[in-house]
Amino acid sequence: MSAESSPxxxxxxxxxxxxxxxxxxxxxxxxTRVVHISEMQSLLARIYSEDPDVILIDLENPSRDVLEAMFxxxxxxxxxxxxxxDQSDAASIQASVDAGVSAYIVDGLKKERxxxxxxxxxxxxxxxxxxxxxxxxTKSALxxxxxxxxxxxxxxxxxxxxxxxxxxxMRSTAMREKKKIGEIAQSILxxxxxxx
Amino acid sequence: xxxxxHIGFIPLVDASALIIAVDKGFAAAEGxxxxxxxxVSWSNVRDKLNIGHFxxxxxxxxxxxASSLGLGHVKVPIVAxxxxxxxxxxxxxxxxxxxAIMGEIDGDPRxxxxxxxxxxxxxxxxxxxxxxxLTFGMxxxxxxxxxxxxxxxxxxxxxxxxxxxxxVLPPPYMVDSLANGHVDAFCVGAPWNxxxxxxxxxxxxxxxxxxxxxxxxxxxxxxxxxxxxxxEVLAALIRAASRAAQFIEQPDNxxxxxxxxxxxxxxxxxxxxxxxxxxxxxxxxxxxxxxxSSRYLLxxxxxxxxxxxxxxxxxxxxxxxxxxxxMRPDALKTAMGVFRPDLYDATLGHSLGQPGKSGSGSDAxxxxxxxxxxxxxxxGHLAAFEIGRWKP
Numbered sequence: 001m002s003a004e005s006s007p008x009x010x011x012x013x014x015x016x017x018x019x020x021x022x023x024x025x026x027x028x029x030x031x032t033r034v035v036h037i038s039e040m041q042s043l044l045a046r047i048y049s050e051d052p053d054v055i056l057i058d059l060e061n062p063s064r065d066v067l068e069a070m071f072x073x074x075x076x077x078x079x080x081x082x083x084x085x086d087q088s089d090a091a092s093i094q095a096s097v098d099a100g101v102s103a104y105i106v107d108g109l110k111k112e113r114x115x116x117x118x119x120x121x122x123x124x125x126x127x128x129x130x131x132x133x134x135x136x137x138t139k140s141a142l143x144x145x146x147x148x149x150x151x152x153x154x155x156x157x158x159x160x161x162x163x164x165x166x167x168x169x170m171r172s173t174a175m176r177e178k179k180k181i182g183e184i185a186q187s188i189l190x191x192x193x194x195x196x
Numbered sequence: 197x198x199x200x201x202h203i204g205f206i207p208l209v210d211a212s213a214l215i216i217a218v219d220k221g222f223a224a225a226e227g228x229x230x231x232x233x234x235x236v237s238w239s240n241v242r243d244k245l246n247i248g249h250f251x252x253x254x255x256x257x258x259x260x261x262a263s264s265l266g267l268g269h270v271k272v273p274i275v276a277x278x279x280x281x282x283x284x285x286x287x288x289x290x291x292x293x294x295x296a297i298m299g300e301i302d303g304d305p306r307x308x309x310x311x312x313x314x315x316x317x318x319x320x321x322x323x324x325x326x327x328x329x330l331t332f333g334m335x336x337x338x339x340x341x342x343x344x345x346x347x348x349x350x351x352x353x354x355x356x357x358x359x360x361x362x363x364v365l366p367p368p369y370m371v372d373s374l375a376n377g378h379v380d381a382f383c384v385g386a387p388w389n390x391x392x393x394x395x396x397x398x399x400x401x402x403x404x405x406x407x408x409x410x411x412x413x414x415x416x417x418x419x420x421x422x423x424x425x426x427x428e429v430l431a432a433l434i435r436a437a438s439r440a441a442q443f444i445e446q447p448d449n450x451x452x453x454x455x456x457x458x459x460x461x462x463x464x465x466x467x468x469x470x471x472x473x474x475x476x477x478x479x480x481x482x483x484x485x486x487x488x489s490s491r492y493l494l495x496x497x498x499x500x501x502x503x504x505x506x507x508x509x510x511x512x513x514x515x516x517x518x519x520x521x522x523m524r525p526d527a528l529k530t531a532m533g534v535f536r537p538d539l540y541d542a543t544l545g546h547s548l549g550q551p552g553k554s555g556s557g558s559d560a561x562x563x564x565x566x567x568x569x570x571x572x573x574x575x576g577h578l579a580a581f582e583i584g585r586w587k588p
Contacts, residue, residue, distance in 0.1 A: 040369075041378060042378075044363070059236075059237075059240055060236060061236070061237070062236040062237050062366030062368060062369065063237075063366060064236075064237040064239040064240065065237045065238050065239055065335065065336050065364055065366055066363075066364045066365070066366070067239075068238075068239050068268065068336065068337055068364065069337050069363070069364040093243070093247055093270070094247050097243055097244060097247060097249065102239070102243070
């Protein structure tokens with residue numbers, strides 16, 4: 001795909017990581033003209049000056065409403081803009097909303113040229129949320145580990161236990177009370193704070 | 197048996213009937229298990245309602261109409277059987293613009309015609325001095341805020357497309373934008389006007405009730421197809437919202453309501469600021485000046501919750517006036533058909549009263565300028581206004 005025939009794509013996203021993931025995917029797929037806008041002030045002016053064929057924006061971004069103003073009759077707009085792919089393409093709309101992204105397409109770009117962009121965008125957005133989930137899980141696992149270690153320390157000191165004994169005590173209590181070991185550890189920390 | 201329902205809302209005080217219906221258990225008492233989802237943009241609310249992620253939504257009245265007409269987006273017929281609020285917006289201006297307008301004022305500054313004419317003189321003086329045009333923020337192309345700002349300034353001779361910049365800004369960005377000079381003024385719902393005044397960056401120039409005595413603002417919106425399939429669920433939701441609206445309108449309950457609405461999962465601002473809105477007692481300038489109005493925001497009282505198709509016709513007329521669509525009799529009929537007093541009456545009866553012709557208005561809206569509004573002759577009505585993008 002030559003640079004001239006590649007549609008110009010603007011990514012409006014305040015998350016630099018997600019924008020980078022998306023941009024990389026688009027470039028790999030041969031869409032070489034990709035611009036990332038992360039600054040929401042004067043968003044429309046930026047978009048008009050870039051004059052893109054497709055605009056991608058994440059659904060968590062309140063500035064989506066700003067983009068809607070481009071539909072309106074105004075001398076500032078060079079061309080009318082249509083949203084999503086087609087009135088009939090409910091599946092694409094559904095998939096993109098589920099992934100958390102929305103696409104604005106400048107009128108005149110053919111449908112078959114938009115589909116791969118949107119599909120790629122949806123899969124990259126989904127990949128990003130998966131990554132985010134994993135990151136959050138890793139983070140909370142680490143947090144839990146810290147809490148357990150501190151609770152272990154308290155038990156060792158107060159009850160004169162070894163590290164292994166302290167751990168076994170927390171684990172058996174967790175099993176008996178049908179709770180997670182992290183929750184038991186947290187209650188030990190809370191109790192020890194209160195009893196200080 | 198409980199029915200699960202997903203409802204989207206934007207954190208604004210006029211979402212209160214929905215929030216209170218859920219939080220006070222009125223929805224649960226009707227057998228509804230409602231999940232409220234706080235959204236960040238009207239586009240999201242509209243899209244998620246359209247594709248069925250939401251069963252119902254807190255929606256700008258003009259968006260419900262635009263969606264039913266397929267304006268600006270895919271066409272999905274929407275029905276609005278219950279008004280969540282009448283009025284509730286205000287026009288807030290920067291201290292600089294406030295000083296400029298007051299310097300040009302010739303008459304009572306509480307009169308919107310007087311302020312709009314003063315604005316026209318400010319605009320003319322700026323043009324002569326080679327200054328940048330003033331910028332006004334509003335929330336959405338199909339919004340009451342857009343039409344109210346335009347109606348007001350055009351009455352004074354300011355062309356909203358030629359003489360100033362009108363830009364869309366998400367409500368949570370309004371106050372910052374006013375503070376940093378990105379906009380000179382805005383029209384937005386509560387609580388953002390009060391937030392700007394409290395921070396000393398804005399003066400409330402008008403309540404929109406100065407411009408229109410009765411303005412349909414947000415509606416409870418559902419897809420028409422959903423309404424046809426789930427009449428009993430919809431009736432239960434209308435009853436719950438109505439009970440909540442009556443709860444909020446009891447002065448003794450307002451403090452409790454304000455504290456619920458203030459919680460971070462709902463609106464997330466100080467309860468005292470929300471209470472001002474519900475009481476219609478607002479601080480309007482940074483020096484602490486208070487203005488009271490019984491018409492600032494109506495949630496259910498004076499028959500406010502009953503949809504009035506004439507209101508929908510007025511909103512459609514504004515879309516025509518400002519060139520968002522062409523005048524078509526069938527489109528007018530569709531627009532009026534979005535507002536469904538029949539569904540309201542079938543559920544709640546007439547016990548809550550009919551909309552009153554309150555205030556100075558002799559018609560459904562009570563606008564401060566122009567002839568009385570009638571849905572029967574929109575072309576004739578619009579012909580009375582000098583400024584507009586409308587071509588007969």
